[in-house]
Amino acid sequence: MVRRREVSIGPDRRLRFTIELERGRPRSWAVQLEWYDPEEGRWVWVARYDTSGGTPHRDRNRIAAHEAVDLPRDPGRAARVAEMDLARRAEEYIEAYRAAKAQGKEGW
Numbered sequence: 464m465v466r467r468r469e470v471s472i473g474p475d476r477r478l479r480f481t482i483e484l485e486r487g488r489p490r491s492w493a494v495q496l497e498w499y500d501p502e503e504g505r506w507v508w509v510a511r512y513d514t515s516g517g518t519p520h521r522d523r524n525r526i527a528a529h530e531a532v533d534l535p536r537d538p539g540r541a542a543r544v545a546e547m548d549l550a551r552r553a554e555e556y557i558e559a560y561r562a563a564k565a566q567g568k569e570g571w
Contacts, residue, residue, distance in 0.1 A: 475499040476553050477506075478546060489538035491515070496549040498557050507570070510556040512545030514538070521545075523556065525563035525570045 470478045475498060482492040493513035497506045510523045512532065519541055521530045534541040549556065564570070 472550050472553060475501075476557065478549060479508075480542070480546070482542070489542075492538055492542045494542055494545040494549060496553055496556055498553075498560070507560075509553075509560045510549060512542075512549070519545075523559065525560055525568040528571070 464484045466480075466482050466484065468480045470480070472478055477497050479495045479497055480493070481495075483490045491514045493511055493515070495511035495513075496509045498509050499505070500507045508524055510521065512519065512521050512534070514520075516529070519532060519534045521532045522528050523530070534544055
C-alpha cells in the first residue's frame with residue numbers, strides 16, 4: 464500500500480510525502496521539497512530524501528544525485544529528520560536550485 468500527502472510550507476513551496484508499506488511496515492519512503500517556479504509556471508522538485516536504490520540519500524535537482532546522508536536507521540525517524548531538514552532549509556535549497564538553473568545546469 465502506498466500513502467501520499469502534501470503539506471504547504473509557504474505560498475510557493477510544499478513538501479510531498481510518499482511511503483510504501485508492506486504488512487504495515489515501511490518498505491520505502493520519499494520526502495520532497497517542491498517550489499512553484501514562476502518562470503516555468505509549474506511546480507518543480509528542488510530537493511528530496513528517499514530510499515530509491517535501497518539506501519537513504521538526498522538528491523538535489525540540477526545539483527547532485529544520491530548524496531550520502533547520515534539518517535537514523537528507523538525508516539519513520541529517518542523520514543521525520545528528512546522532513547525537518549527540508550522545511551528548515553527550504554530557502555537554501557531553493558536558492559541553490561535557482562542558481563544552478565541560472566548557470567544552465569540541466570534538471571532531471
